Amino acid sequence: MTRQLISILLENEPGALSRVVGLFAQRNYNIETLCVAPTEDPTLSRITLTTVADGVRLKQIVRQVNKLIEVYSVKALGGANCLERELVIISISNASSKQLDSVIDFAQSLNASSLVKSEELGILQFVGSGEEVDHYINCMNAKLVELSPDLKIAELVRSGVAAIELN
Amino acid sequence: MAEELSGGDLLIRSLQEEGVEYIFGYPGGAALHIYDAIFRQQKIEHILVRHEQAATHMADGYARSTGRAGVVLVTSGPGATNAITGIATAYMDSAPMVVISGQVPSDLIGTDAFQETDMVGVSRPVVKHSFIVKTAKEIPSIVRKAFHIASTGRPGPVVIDIPKDTTDPNVKFQFDFPEEVKLRSYRPIFEGEDSAVDRAFKALICSTRPVLYVGGGAITSGCSELLTEFASALKIPVAATLMGLGAFPCSHRQSLGMLGMHGTYEANMAMHEADLIISLGARFDDRVTNDPKKFCPDATIVHVDIDEASVSKIIEADIAVMADSSWFMKKIETKRQEYLSQEQPGDREKREELSELWWSKIEAWREQHGLDHNRKPEIGKPISPQLAIQALYRATEGKAFVTSDVGQHQMFAAQYYKFDEPRQWINSGGLGTMGFGLPAAMGVQMGHPERTVVCVTGEGSFMMNMQELSTCLQYGLPIKIINLNNQALGMVKQWQDMQYGGRHSQSTYSDSLPDFKTLVEAFGHIGIKIEGAENLESGLKEAFSEPLRNKLVFVDIWVDPDEHVYPMAVKGGAMNEMVLGKAQEEASQ
Incomplete structure (x- = not known):
């Protein structure tokens, strides 16, 4: 069972999203991440979602989604045929100014950027593939523990993966 | 200039345009403007049921027997929820149906108003599609789309939820019934790939123990005549699913009757021992396959279905044909005629010999444990x-x-x-x-x-x-x-x-x-x-x-209250594992 990326173009109409999400629940497929917004054609929305499935199940998911009347097209993306990006925002509280400085320095060395820095709060943003985001979060956790056992990520918000086809 | 009509009248006129003969329904508050529109016309007959579930089954029976979509009209809330069982029934058996449900007025939606239910939400898992009307103006085009979706591709029920204000008799729009349906995201397949038919026919000619496994899709597609001609010419045994009975005449010598959990001995044995199975509009339901891992171990599977998602869902198809069964039958029947007209006498003899061999096996199964169609009444005993x-x-x-x-x-x-x-x-x-x-x-x-x-x-x-x-x-x-x-x-x-x-x-x-x-x-x-x-x-x-x-x-x-249905598939077994009667059942306990 591996992580699979599915890209769906569907009519930008009320209720269309719930049909896709409902189908996943109804057929016992899981959704790991979900990302949805209108496209260059405002009458169509793009859903990018990730799920865990083997090849046979993936084929079945794609066909079931394709049956929905409002789905214009659906494609399994993966490997070299797409570029994926996810955004993560994390906040760190209860850190001293000095600690926050070294956290930000460290984060910037990982290509993250600092959005907010005040006395009691630091907010950092990182963009990368899903896997890179996982890696970034692990590194940040390790760094915080290294600075002080009491320090940890206060809140973590991930956008879900968005992806674009390469060819 | 086209006439101006209220939402209720637009709906009824649109149904008339669709050629609807009957509406099966039950009135209630949210549907009363529509009911008034029904009262003021003669073309469509409304059948007043006694419970909304029954209305959906009536529409279903009408649809399955005529091939035309059945129409249901219910009110909001309990009227709508009572219809759900019938909608789910039609969905599972792919029957074309259009269900119109009244809804509370638009400005009350979401307020837990009297007799309010989110019908589109409640019915979502059991419909092919659903619409909620935003303005009366769009009613004709929604009706047109609903019938199109319900009746094409793999048919199924479509819900149209109509808030009461959109049928207001005082708000009128021009009646303009669209001739064409424009749905860019709905493109049902009908024709498949010729190469897949070629491969299927080659596999058939090379096979020595073929079985046609025929489901409800064969009936929906209207391919019975072709199927009968094709199967008869090549002497292929035909087993039908519960839904496929009648697609091929059951009294035909080549009919093995029903297969599956309570299928005939010869149908299930033939499936299990087949080296080629051509599935026509059937979906390898669990009541047919029993344990999919033990299903037809020697068979090449040709799976013909109009629904892409049904192909290889349970059993991986060796040859997948995503197409309407009638398209497939037309193609393969042509191939069959070409082939037989060019067949060498020696090849024909060999083919017929192999067919005889396969049939002698099937006839032996039929002889051993086939259904007894000539039971005699036993005086003084309960009726079987x-x-x-x-x-x-x-x-x-x-x-x-x-x-x-x-x-x-x-x-x-x-x-x-x-x-x-x-x-x-x-x-x-x-x-x-x-x-x-x-x-x-x-x-x-x-x-x-x-x-x-x-x-x-x-x-x-x-x-x-x-x-x-x-x-x-x-x-x-x-x-x-x-x-x-x-x-x-x-x-x-x-x-x-x-x-x-x-x-x-x-x-x-x-x-x-x-x-x-x-x-x-x-x-x-x-x-x-x-x-x-x-x-x-x-x-x-x-x-x-x-x-x-x-x-x-x-x-x-x-009737005899102690009678059981036999044969009965052994739980978790292969298709050739069946309990054939009480004696066997008692011996195994």
Whole structure:
């Protein structure tokens, strides 16, 4: 069972999203991440979602989604045929100014950027593939523990993966 | 200039444009503007049911027997939720249906208003699609789309939810019924790839033990004639699913009858030993395959289906044909004719020899454990339900439309009534909805006023929608109801006998059953009670006699309460593992 990326173009109409999400629940497929917004054609929305499935199940998911009347097209993306990006925002509280400085320095060395820095709060943003985001979060956790056992990520918000086809 | 109409009138005019004959429905607050529009027209007849579930089954029976979408109209809230079981029934068996539900006014949606239910949400998992009307203006185009979606591709139910304000008699729009449907995201397939047909035909010619496995999709596609011609010319045995009975004539020598859990011995054995299976509009349901890992170990699987998602869902197809069954049959029948016209005499001899060999095996299975279609009544013994179906078959000369409910009687009807015509047999195969039989028969009778329509039921199922006896009187529907009365929920009881040590938990109620003869008489119909095998033929003869032709007759046949349905697939086994009778069952316990 591996992580699979599915890209769906569907009519930008009320209720269309719930049909896709409902189908996943109804057929016992899981959704790991979900990302949805209108496209260059405002009458169509793009859903990018990730799920865990083997090849046979993936084929079945794609066909079931394709049956929905409002789905214009659906494609399994993966490997070299797409570029994926996810955004993560994390906040760190209860850190001293000095600690926050070294956290930000460290984060910037990982290509993250600092959005907010005040006395009691630091907010950092990182963009990368899903896997890179996982890696970034692990590194940040390790760094915080290294600075002080009491320090940890206060809140973590991930956008879900968005992806674009390469060819 | 086109005339201006209110939302209610736009709806009814649109239904008229679609050629709708009947609306099966029940009025209520949110649907009253629509009901007023119905009152002010003559073209469409509204059938007033006694419960909304029955309305959906009637529309379903009408749809399955005619091939045209059935139409249901219900009010919001309980009217809509009562329709859900029937919508799910139609969805599972791919019956075309358009369900119109009234909704509370738009400005009250989401406020938990009186009789408010999120119908689009509640029905979502059991519809092919649904619409909610935002303005009356869009009603004609939504109706057009709904019928198109319901009737094309793999058919199914479509819901149109109509808030009361959009049918306001004082707000009028031009009536403009679209000629074409524009749905860029809905492109149902019909034609498949020629190369897949080539491969399928080659596989067939190379096979020595082929079986055609035919499902409901073959009936929907209307390919029965082609199928019969093709199978006959190449002497291929044909096994049908519960939904596929009638696609190929059951009285044809090459028909193996039904396959699956209660399928015939020869059908299941042939499937298991086949080296090629051509599946036509069937979906490898768990009631057919039993354990998919043990399914047909030697067979190359050709899977023809209009629904892409059905192909390779349960069993991986070796040759997948995503296409309408009639398209496939046309193509492969042409191939067959070409092939036979060029076949060398030596090849023909060899092919026919191999076919003889395969048939001698099948005939041996049929001989050993096939169904006994010539049972004789045993005087003084309770009527066997199988015998009752055989007597019914004779009394109707095999020509009736037969609907059924769900349970043992359904299996006996499927096994012993030989359906020779597509659409002749109508039952709830997928969802297994008790209470389906009577209202479905009513819809069939509406669609076919001149035909004999029989509902085979059991007293358990019948009591789930018997209020419709009143509707039958109102519209003069001369349905013949054959009640196989075993004073129990027979199939539940059978499973309890076989798997729960005979503990009949909540499956019997013999002390509290009504006298059905008196009951149906109270509804204004004719009741006949038959007890004792010696009275079976004469009782049925009376039920189908000329003086009672225009009457609804309820025949209450008291059958052997201890009878089980055999063969029965062994749980978790392969298709060739079956319990064939009580002796075998008792020996294994």
